[in-house]
Amino acid sequence: MSNQEAILTLSSGFSFDYNNLYGQGFVTRADIENIADRLTAAHKAVNHMRATGEVRGHLSKDGVPEKVLFSQLPYVEPGNLNTPSSIARLKEFGQSLKNKVDAVISFGIGGSYLGNKVLFDVHCGEFWNSKSKEQRQGYPKLYFSGNNIDPRRTTELVALILHEANSKTVHADACKAKTTSEPYKVLLIVISKSGSTLDTMSNFMVAYDALKKEAPAIAVEVVAVTDPAEKANETLLHKLAAQEGWPMFSVPDGVGGRFSVFSEVGLVTAACIGFDIDAFLAGAQAMDKVCQTEDIWQNPAMLNAALKYLAAENYGRDIEVFMPYGDYLKSVAEWYIQLLAESLGKRTDREGREVFYGRTPIVAVGTTDMHAQTQQHQDGKKNKVVQFVKVGKWATDPVIPDVFPSAAKLSQISGFPLSQALDAAREANAAALKNDGRFNATFVLPEMNAYHLGELLYLLALSVAYEGELANVDAFDQPGVEAYKRLLGPLLRSLK
Incomplete structure (x- = not known):
């Protein structure tokens, strides 16, 4: 050759x-x-x-034998890590956000952030959050956090959400709407297999606490992406999500974070922005x-x-x-x-x-x-x-x-x-x-x-x-x- x-x-x-x-x-x-x-x-x-x-x-x-299953992820089949029902659930989740959730904050680090950011950048570009809801086809704004421990940026992100919530209230007042029935809706997606990831969980807790205190002006919901194991092997985040009634998606066994963009770890972000999961x-x-x-x-x-x-x-x-x-x-x-x-x-x-x-x-x-x-x-x-x-x-x-x-x-x-x-x-x-x-x-x-x-x-x-x-x-x-x-x-x- x-x-x-x-x-x-x-x-x-x-x-x-x-x-x-x-x-x-x-x-x-x-x-x-x-x-x-x-x-x-x-x-x-x-x-x-x-x-x-x-x-x-x-x-x-x-120190125990562990399977490597990332090569299974492209195949959406019953019994696989991605199944027809799991992909359908992701799509339904994405549709449930349209014209209902104002902003999503995704908390993750390593593979729980980097792959998700790729999907966001390729689909949305830099100016997604500056576009109108109509230009975003009803999908929410999306921000990332938890990918570093940075007091300034975390504080400023919370302040931005508070500012946007206030702007929505002011706009509603100008239109003489019932502001109490239209809070600024924020969805926090927290991604951690163990639930004890320092960078992710510390930023999540700061934001969760600050935004929850702004009720009823801000309505906060949480989705957890974590190890699906229950009972004896249940992770901290899985247990917390079950106690709080948060919907859950899976960080699958056998898929390291750096390969997880093809799993629910990455596809949950794809669903939030209308990215073509099937393609x-x-x-x-x-x-x-x-x-x-x-x-x-x-x-x-x-x-x-x-x-x-x-x-x-x-x-x-x-x-x-x-x-x-x-x-x-x-x-x-x-x-x-x-x-x-x-x-x-x-x-x-x-x-x-x-x-x-x-x-x-x-x-x-x-x-x-x-x-x-x-x-x-x-x-x-x-x-x-x-x-x-x-x-x-x-x-x-x-x-x-x-x-x-x-x-x-x-x-x-x-x-x-x-x-x-x-x-x-x-x-x-x-x-x-x-x-x-x-x-x-x-x-x-x-x-x-x-x-x-x-x-x-x-x-x-x-x-x-x-x-x-x-x-x-x-x-x-x-x-x-x-x-x-x-x-x-x-x-x-x-x-x-």
């Missing part, structure tokens, strides 16, 4: 252009052939995971089916994993810059940071030998970071793979007008759509890196929609499963996270 052929395009139009990552001066066919047996073994292991949920050597944080899961399912082939050149997840693994191991490219060309795809890069860091940043291999494996992930965005980071990418150490994401066709695409014809330099950049200027910048960046032997590749989404987003996120999730096998590390545990948690508990108790 020559460099000119190094593009894998799926029937959906989604493509992986690895011309600048494979071939002379980059990862070679010989590199791929040298790990052929390991690729075969990795593919068998991933297929075994799909069929049984079993991953060799994987244990839960409590999103269909895109993920289509990608999963494509990746069931053992032919590496037709399996984008295995190919992506192998090229990135070899770039790091054979050529020292142990930093990955994830660089989408689109403002609303920045959160995809932030989601990927957690996925890559927690899945592959491992001290030991499966035999307990210290290997200190993993690439350091970095977020970058289009032309923003061509100005801010590309100096380092282009002239700094040759230790990086730059992964671009391109949108093929934009829903709206203004043509740059020639409004200052007397200014020659401005006139030269007029007359073509913004998307063409954006992609010209990406092409120039990719070519400059390639010309200096700097590894890069491009994922192309035909459009920025739910289906193609499902394809991309699932490809990345499955890629880390393949790479974990190639590197002989457990891609599904996170022992390093537990290290600080063991120290944090006593520190918090000492504050009492």
Whole structure:
């Protein structure tokens, strides 16, 4: 396969252009052939995971065998984690909010925030909360909290809700309506498998307490997303929700937070904004089916994993810059940071030998970071793979007008759509890196929609499963996270 052929395009139009990552001066066919047996073994292991949920050597944080079930999520079938009835319940929940709830605040951290933010950004964009209810088609405003412990932002978010509630009352008074029958309705969605997540629960309790005190001007409802187990294994949040009568959705067993965007953890946010859940899961399912082939050149997840693994191991490219060309795809890069860091940043291999494996992930965005980071990418150490994401066709695409014809330099950049200027910048960046032997590749989404987003996120999730096998590390545990948690508990108790 020559460099000119190094593009894998799926029937959906989604493509992986690895011309600048494979071939002379980059990862070679010989590199791929040298790990052929390991690729075969990795593919068998991933297929075994799909069929049984079993991953060799994987244990839960409590040290007991634990299934890995994220690859089941795209398939909406009776008996699966996502069932026809669970998806129908999510949709009914979303419909129940329309024209009835003014604002939703989603409390979560890690996978309980990052994936949800991706769905919000791609579907809603930056200005959703500034739009009228009619422009939002009756869906509520949506805010995020609990993803960091920040006294100022939490206080300001509560103040904003109070201000909006007051504005609604003032508007109702001006219209001579009965204000007491129309409180400002706020739904708090609290997402925590255990119910003791410090960042999430501390912000939730502050907001819950402050807003409840504003009754009857503000009506507060709560939905809990937590471990569904009852009785002996019941979590703190599950017990609290049952006591308070809060509706519940599930954080499923066998699905780590960084893979949970395809479960009710992420889909509950999708329901709140009218995001196309069916198309999103269909895109993920289509990608999963494509990746069931053992032919590496037709399996984008295995190919992506192998090229990135070899770039790091054979050529020292142990930093990955994830660089989408689109403002609303920045959160995809932030989601990927957690996925890559927690899945592959491992001290030991499966035999307990210290290997200190993993690439350091970095977020970058289009032309923003061509100005801010590309100096380092282009002239700094040759230790990086730059992964671009391109949108093929934009829903709206203004043509740059020639409004200052007397200014020659401005006139030269007029007359073509913004998307063409954006992609010209990406092409120039990719070519400059390639010309200096700097590894890069491009994922192309035909459009920025739910289906193609499902394809991309699932490809990345499955890629880390393949790479974990190639590197002989457990891609599904996170022992390093537990290290600080063991120290944090006593520190918090000492504050009492």
